Amino acid sequence: MTAPVSADDRPIIRIEDWEALAEQTLPKGAFDYVHSGAGAEETLRKNERAFQQWDLLPKILTNVENVNLGINLLNRQLPTPLLLAPVGFQTVVHPEGELASARSAAGLGIPYITSTVSSFSLEDISAVMENVPRYFQLYWPNDEEVAASFVTRAEAAGYDAIVLTVDTALLGWREKDLQNRYFPMQTGAGTANFVTDPVFQQKYNPSGLLTQEELTAEIKKILLNQSLTWEKIAWLRQQTSLPILLKGIIHTEDGKKAVAYGADGIIVSNHGGRQLDGVRSSLNALPFISKEIQGEIPILFDSGIRRGPDILKAIALGADAVIIGRPYVYGLTLGQAGVTAVLTNLLHDLETSLALTGTASLSDIDGSLIARTGNSQ
Ligand SMILES: Cc1cc2nc3c(=O)[nH]c(=O)nc-3n(C[C@H](O)[C@H](O)[C@H](O)COP(=O)(O)O)c2cc1C
Numbered sequence: 112m113t114a115p116v117s118a119d120d121r122p123i124i125r126i127e128d129w130e131a132l133a134e135q136t137l138p139k140g141a142f143d144y145v146h147s148g149a150g151a152e153e154t155l156r157k158n159e160r161a162f163q164q165w166d167l168l169p170k171i172l173t174n175v176e177n178v179n180l181g182i183n184l185l186n187r188q189l190p191t192p193l194l195l196a197p198v199g200f201q202t203v204v205h206p207e208g209e210l211a212s213a214r215s216a217a218g219l220g221i222p223y224i225t226s227t228v229s230s231f232s233l234e235d236i237s238a239v240m241e242n243v244p245r246y247f248q249l250y251w252p253n254d255e256e257v258a259a260s261f262v263t264r265a266e267a268a269g270y271d272a273i274v275l276t277v278d279t280a281l282l283g284w285r286e287k288d289l290q291n292r293y294f295p296m297q298t299g300a301g302t303a304n305f306v307t308d309p310v311f312q313q314k315y316n317p318s319g320l321l322t323q324e325e326l327t328a329e330i331k332k333i334l335l336n337q338s339l340t341w342e343k344i345a346w347l348r349q350q351t352s353l354p355i356l357l358k359g360i361i362h363t364e365d366g367k368k369a370v371a372y373g374a375d376g377i378i379v380s381n382h383g384g385r386q387l388d389g390v391r392s393s394l395n396a397l398p399f400i401s402k403e404i405q406g407e408i409p410i411l412f413d414s415g416i417r418r419g420p421d422i423l424k425a426i427a428l429g430a431d432a433v434i435i436g437r438p439y440v441y442g443l444t445l446g447q448a449g450v451t452a453v454l455t456n457l458l459h460d461l462e463t464s465l466a467l468t469g470t471a472s473l474s475d476i477d478g479s480l481i482a483r484t485g486n487s488q
């Protein structure tokens with residue numbers, strides 16, 4: 112696969128250039144949907160800026176001839192600390208959508224998290240990922256039979272973990288999408304897991320004759336669940352033997368509760384600034400949560416990662432692994448080759464940056480690598 116080049120025949124390396132390519136290529140509604148955040152986008156901006164509030168403190172003369180990016184996560188050895196975020200509706204970016212992203216991730220040994228609102232069924236996405244961990248992200252439908260059916264299907268399709276998104280009791284106030292009158296499901300994207308679900312079909316579309324508009328309305332009615340509480344984690348635990356990760360934790364107390372309620376891991380995340388505007392940046396939430404959890408369960412991190420040193424900072428502040436969202440979706444503008452180019456560049460940057468910190472193995476990173484900008488060591 113040849114590396115994508117820009118109009119002036121130079122390789123596309125900078126994430127800003129991938130973003131610009133997506134903006135030039137996609138319809139305005141689709142680009143804004145991917146790019147934007149909730150409200151005034153204060154949190155969206157804070158997520159990226161937070162990385163500038165921390166300095167890396169490299170150590171010298173340490174022999175970094177052989178650099179190792181490998182980690183162990185949920186008892187699986189992985190070649191890098193990177194995972195791909197659950198991102199719904201990917202056919203609004205490219206017709207091959209999630210299949211292209213998942214194929215690209217699998218080709219690099221990177222776990223891929225399939226969204227509930229994927230444009231292809233969880234079974235079809237699983238089928239393109241071999242020998243790489245697959246996680247299924249659950250938007251817990253407001254209908255327990257459909258929720259149970261999704262989890263059972265994920266387990267049967269070979270997924271290795273359930274990622275329960277807990278920051279989306281309802282959709283954030285997304286001003287650009289409202290202005291554009293844009294909801295990606297209107298295009299038919301994101302309905303695959305519902306239309307292939309026997310329980311959903313039997314209960315909500317028994318004749319199989321609903322129009323796209325009627326189907327979207329039925330899905331929207333049950334997609335999210337405003338009544339979820341911590342106690343429901345026990346119910347989910349009964350539905351599956353897979354590890355359960357909670358995605359969307361920012362409050363330190365919730366980190367503690369996740370351990371107490373038996374989660375197998377958490378994802379420190381503010382949903383890329385797409386839910387509650389004004390929330391603390393994910394990066395600045397991370398050290399407090401990490402201090403509280405004390406290594407009891409793995410901590411994954413997302414929101415704002417754009418370059419290799421960002422990954423090092425997140426790991427130095429307590430993350431065991433990191434997740435990216437928008438960067439790979441911008442790459443998807445050019446299909447699988449674009450996703451692979453974005454991921455390959457990011458991993459080269461990470462490898463170079465790790466060596467330059469004087470750390471040969473990613474697993475040796477600790478808090479001594481980082482300090483608040485302006486603070487003494
Ligand atoms: C277009 C788009 C769709 C998303 N869809 C989902 C989803 O279906 N489920 C979910 O849990 N998170 C979803 N997210 C949030 C991501 O999983 C992730 O938390 C976020 O993108 C991380 O921030 P980043 O984009 O700055 O890397 C979505 C994000 C984007 C940009």
Ligand SMILES: CCCCCCC(=O)C(=O)O
Pocket residue numbers: 199228279282331334335382385
């Ligand atoms: C009512 C639709 C909920 C899914 C939204 C997908 C998502 O998490 C995001 O856009 O962010």
